[in-house]
Amino acid sequence: MPIILDKVSHIYGEDTTMPVRALDNVSLVLPDGQFIGLIGHTGSGKSTLVQHLNGLMKATSGAIYFNGEDIDSDGFDRKMLRARVGLVFQYPEHQLFETDVFSDVCFGPKNLGLSKKEIDLRAYEALKLVGLEDDYFYQSPFDLSGGQKRRVAIAGVLAMKPDVLILDEPTAGLDPRGRDEILDQIARLKQETGITVVLVSHSMDDVAKYVDRIIVMNKGRVLYDDEPKEVFKRYRELEAVGLAAPQVTYIMKALREKGYDVSDEATTIGEAREEIKNYFARLVAARKERQGAEDA
Amino acid sequence: MSSTQQNFAGCGDREGKMGIVKVRDLIYEYIRRDEEGNVEGITTAVDDVSLDIRQGEFVAVLGHNGSGKSTLAKHLNAILYPTEGTVWVDGKDTKDDAAVWDIRQTAGMVFQNPDNQIIGQVVEEDVGFGPENMGVPTKEIWERVEESLKAVGMYQYRKYSPNKLSGGQKQRVSIAGVIAMHPKCIVLDEPTAMLDPQGRREVIRAVRALNDVERITVILITHYMEEVIYADRVYVMDKGRIALQGTPREVFSEVEKLKELRLDVPQVTLLAHELRREGFPMPKGVLTDQEFLEALEHCVSAVM
Incomplete structure (x- = not known):
């Protein structure tokens, strides 16, 4: 399910005296099955961009096509879009709320109106995909370690069976092993299911290790869009926009x-x-x- | 204030000159309860830790999530109190209620998320908040605000609204807010975890300058190994205990041990380590690009 952005702009506070152009004429094609790294300094427009991909935010101008359909057109099923394009926010473990891990992961598919059997099956599969042991399934999510909680939160999105998985800094605050475990797991997941993964990250080392394409954002525009090797050749330009190789x-x-x-x-x-x-x-x-x- | 501090330091000092922070046999336990409040069990977050930090040192604390490093840090400015053992900050026992405010002034703390720490509408107001609460005269508050903002390189932003700043800039304002209280010691708990590379560089540079120029004792807790190489000493925590300690070079020589402890080493150290395993005559604990280049020169002469 490719996503196409055609000259998308987003302006915060358009009708105020201080409008901020967070996205400026962004055109991108996200084809199926890519592992994409999205980098840029704080405030470069990364988070605004990813929230457009599943319709959480509406473009001020320009159009976004999901599988060929304009997501802003009348009659477009936005609920379907949010299930197909899964977004894992920063510090997603803050959004856990159920009394046990398994119920928490069930919450998403339950809202899709699936049968009890299908819901349980999906929750089970999702927890297996993120590599959480069965022992934890009926524990309170709040008793788990930071890395485990984050996996539960990611499983909650995976249980929706998305075609595109977007992760906004999934490793922030984790120790190095936790970082590797989560990213290895995501790479394996991408291998096994063939879904598109968009990884928003501040770690150039992580991005270099995992992704096959890097999109660099600066001041709401796409500065570079290429394979890691080519992007990191521009290390001086990257430093000038707060990044590095x-x-x-x-x-x-x-x-x-x-x-x-x-x-x-x-x-x-x-x-x-x-x-x-x-x-x-x-x-x-x-x-x-x-x-x-x-x-x- | 300074004279009473010296008196206190004199009283508590039985083993020669006491450092700025002294921790003896610290144990911290907390009781886990279920929803009805019944006791489920006891977790020992810090388990028999002793350490001494001298005035002016730069100390780093590493450890995986849940290793007890933040719990330890919270003892250093009396946010938490020991279950057993004692913590002295500048000679004062943190269990002494009367000393709490002095201790919090002596050991300032900076946390992970800059947005949770900034309260002022304007940068200089925010930095002045601490000294104002201490009852510092207005004229001196402004002097302190100026010197603190200059120390972290944020003086030109003094009239800005904090919400117009980047993460690294906000975090430097938080640090300025702490140093405006003239602490002898500053504890930073993962100050760069939420920042981009530029922001990380800015914050670490500011922290090093505080230590080098102002001689403020720095205790830095982090998950980024490359931020640790400038420290005088590194403590690595695991299961509430100190699992490794030494200079950065000593600690980063233990690549396999660190991996067991869910940690890592800087990329340059890892590259040197992997080459050494391939039979290159590389020394252990290479910390900087410069050291790597020199070591590789030796490898070249070895094969020529």
Whole structure:
């Protein structure tokens, strides 16, 4: 279910003396099955943008098409849209409210008017997808750790069986292992179900590791829209808008400046390690060749 | 005020010169209750922790979610009191009711969410709120507001409304609000968790300047490993106890141990560690890009 944004603008307080243009002529295509990273400094328009994708906010001008249909047209089923495009807010665990984990996850599908059996099945599947153990299902969500609570909240959205899953900083405030666990789980989920995932993040290291496309927002506009390697080449421009490249990218650039014959395109530790290993393999091979020539 | 503080420090000091923060055998337990108020069990959030922090030190506390680091921090300015053991801040026992306000002035606290900490309509008003409550004369309040905002690089925003600022800027205003109370020690509980990279850089730079220039003792709790490398000492907490401690280099040399504790190391440290495992003659605990480059130079000379 692709989403198309055609020249979307959003102005807060349009009829006041201080209108703020939070989105400025944004055109994007989000095709099925992509893992997209959405980055930008605080106030760049990321959250406003994602709230347009499931119709929570209405564009001031421009149009948004879900599966070819204008979501603003008369007769468009907006309730369906909200079920198909699942949005996980920042600190979603603050929205947990039921007495046990399982009931909390059931809340969404229950509102879709499904049968009891179908609701239970979906809740069970969703909790399995986020990797929560059965032992926790009938505990109060408030007794869980921060990472577990967040998984329950994500499961609540997954139980709606969305085609597009949008996560607004899903790892904020989690410890490093919690960060990895949630993101690994989301990557696996995307593999297994083929849904589109939009990850809003402030961690360049995380974005570099997981996504296949990065959209950079600045002042309500799309600044870059490309694969991570290409986007992080523009590290100076990214710094100018309050962002950065992953730390390894800087290391590789420093190596190149020092005269090492390595590519500075690496954005993950694994890529950097391989690049350096290959460089040393070439050094060793060259030395052997030299010695061979001297011996002969 | 300062003379009484010295007297107190003199009384409590039995083991030579006492540091700004001294924690002895601290245990903090809380009782879990169900909805009817029946006791379900007891959780020990801090379990037998002792530590000494000297005036002017930069100390970092790491630990996974639920490891007890925030609970420990809340003992340092008498938000929580020990179940067992004792916490002294600048020589004063935090259990002493009469000392609570002095302690909260001595050890200021900055929390995760800047939006929950800012109350003023204008930046300089917000920063003046603390000293005003302390009964500081008006003229001195303005002096303190000016120096505090300059210390965090926010002076040019003094007339702004806080809601027009970015997250990093707001958090720096929160820090200025704390230092306007002239604390000897500032405790920051994940101050950068909600900020973008630029905001994180700004806040950490401001915190380091407070420590370097103003010699304020800094206790920084964080989940971002790269913010810790400038600390004098790092404590790593797990299950309410101190699992590791040492200089950043010592602590970050324990890559596998940190991973077991649900933590990580800075990317440059991890890259050096992975190369070392591949047989590169890399030292343990590489902390900065510069150190990495130097170490790699050695690797090159080793194969040439």
